Amino acid sequence: MSVKNIQKIGSLTGISIVVANMVGTGAFTSLGFQLEALSNTNTILSLWILGGVVALCGAFSYAEIGTDIKKSGGEYTFLSQIYHPVIGYLSGWISLTVGFAAPIALATMAFTEYLPIKTGYPKLIGICLVVLITLVHSRSLNISSVFQNISTFLKVFFILVFIAIGVILPADDTATAINYDKSYLLEIGSAAFAINLIYVSYSYSGWNAAAYITEEFRNPRKSLPRALIGGTLIVTVIYTLLQYTMLKHAAFSDLAGKLNVGSICVEQMLGSFPAKIFSGIISLFLVSGISAMVWIGARVTSSIAKDHSLWHIFKSKEGAVPVKALYLQCGISIFLILTGSFSQVMMYCGMLLNISTLMVVLGVVLRRYRNKRNNIPVTDNFKSPLFPCMQILFIIVSLWMIVFVVGNDFKASMVGVTNLVLGLITYFISRKKDKRAKV
Numbered sequence: 165m166s167v168k169n170i171q172k173i174g175s176l177t178g179i180s181i182v183v184a185n186m187v188g189t190g191a192f193t194s195l196g197f198q199l200e201a202l203s204n205t206n207t208i209l210s211l212w213i214l215g216g217v218v219a220l221c222g223a224f225s226y227a228e229i230g231t232d233i234k235k236s237g238g239e240y241t242f243l244s245q246i247y248h249p250v251i252g253y254l255s256g257w258i259s260l261t262v263g264f265a266a267p268i269a270l271a272t273m274a275f276t277e278y279l280p281i282k283t284g285y286p287k288l289i290g291i292c293l294v295v296l297i298t299l300v301h302s303r304s305l306n307i308s309s310v311f312q313n314i315s316t317f318l319k320v321f322f323i324l325v326f327i328a329i330g331v332i333l334p335a336d337d338t339a340t341a342i343n344y345d346k347s348y349l350l351e352i353g354s355a356a357f358a359i360n361l362i363y364v365s366y367s368y369s370g371w372n373a374a375a376y377i378t379e380e381f382r383n384p385r386k387s388l389p390r391a392l393i394g395g396t397l398i399v400t401v402i403y404t405l406l407q408y409t410m411l412k413h414a415a416f417s418d419l420a421g422k423l424n425v426g427s428i429c430v431e432q433m434l435g436s437f438p439a440k441i442f443s444g445i446i447s448l449f450l451v452s453g454i455s456a457m458v459w460i461g462a463r464v465t466s467s468i469a470k471d472h473s474l475w476h477i478f479k480s481k482e483g484a485v486p487v488k489a490l491y492l493q494c495g496i497s498i499f500l501i502l503t504g505s506f507s508q509v510m511m512y513c514g515m516l517l518n519i520s521t522l523m524v525v526l527g528v529v530l531r532r533y534r535n536k537r538n539n540i541p542v543t544d545n546f547k548s549p550l551f552p553c554m555q556i557l558f559i560i561v562s563l564w565m566i567v568f569v570v571g572n573d574f575k576a577s578m579v580g581v582t583n584l585v586l587g588l589i590t591y592f593i594s595r596k597k598d599k600r601a602k603v
Contacts, residue, residue, distance in 0.1 A: 326406070339432055
């Protein structure tokens with residue numbers, strides 16, 4: 165296939181990928197976990213607004229670094245160039261092992277929970293879904309693009325319908341989680357707020373999705389910022405309205421600790437039969453998110469495979485679909501579906517992803533000052549506004565969340581450290597193999 169004939173995507177598909185990655189499991193599940201420790205409505209909404217602002221700060225930063233480096237691979241590519249190949253490799257290792265496979269597993273768990281027809285074999289259904297979507301994306305970029313655009317449009321449309329119904333219908337005073345009794349300032353400064361920001365951060369985690377496929381855009385300089393920033397803005401508004409709607413139409417006791425908060429809310433608003441229909445619709449929403457993550461994640465593995473001989477088997481030709489990388493990701497996702505609980509996988513995944521994105525945003529600051537010190541001329545690439553305010557906010561919030569996870573969930577922290585150590589071992593094995601190949 166010649167370079168001229170390689171299929172490319174535009175800004176619309178890029179926004180679709182970002183929205184599909186972001187609007188998934190967390191939007192309809194994490195509220196229940198938040199209500200186990202927090203109760204003030206303003207605190208809950210502040211969580212989601214702060215999560216959106218932080219994600220937007222990250223999106224601006226990634227738009228700058230992505231239009232400068234202009235290569236696919238996300239954190240793996242960025243950190244390899246900003247710091248050192250070993251740092252990039254470890255971030256790629258995180259993406260390979262949990263960055264996409266874990267969210268795919270989480271979305272699949274939520275899919276089976278929301279599925280209105282219960283078969284008694286939820287894990288088997290989840291595995292079949294992951295395999296089916298993997299096969300769809302192993303065909304061609306055109307099929308992936310069409311499938312993604314249609315599924316994302318339907319997802320956003322039905323969420324907006326749900327929000328509109330919730331805004332119009334009056335709340336039942338005897339069955340609403342709207343509550344302002346507890347001190348807002350006390351909850352904002354609590355450890356519970358920081359821990360729950362991890363859940364919200366996970367819900368926003370797809371804001372950087374387009375940066376993984378930079379080379380698949382027709383015009384990365386324009387399309388990448390539009391996809392990252394536009395997609396993040398859309399989702400921030402949707403998320404905040406969605407959480408308020410669910411708080412308005414379901415009792416606190418019904419939502420706290422529950423996974424399927426969306427269907428509980430619809431049952432309260434419209435009755436049991438519409439709730440079953442809506443549960444089915446939400447499960448279809450999650451298919452869009454799973455699809456986007458399956459598409460993007462395999463591209464990271466393929467990028468690693470080009471540079472490290474240990475992973476050469478997963479390498480794909482330029483413009484070709486990384487089929488073997490898709491199958492590897494599918495296998496890891498299935499393993500996590502079979503072995504992990506929802507909250508365990510979410511906390512473990514959220515901490516590692518925060519570390520990777522934090523390093524990239526810090527790298528934007530370092531790269532700017534390094535270029536200025538070395539008198540490297542300013543290009544016409546995208547530049548993050550209000551520099552370095554957005555980057556500083558992102559770094560502070562990310563460090564805050566990581567510190568609280570380490571202090572409050574030692575097990576998740578140790579699992580994360582173990583994962584990084586294993587990644588470091590594979591890096592040195594790969595380097596040794598590369599040196600032997602050159603001899």
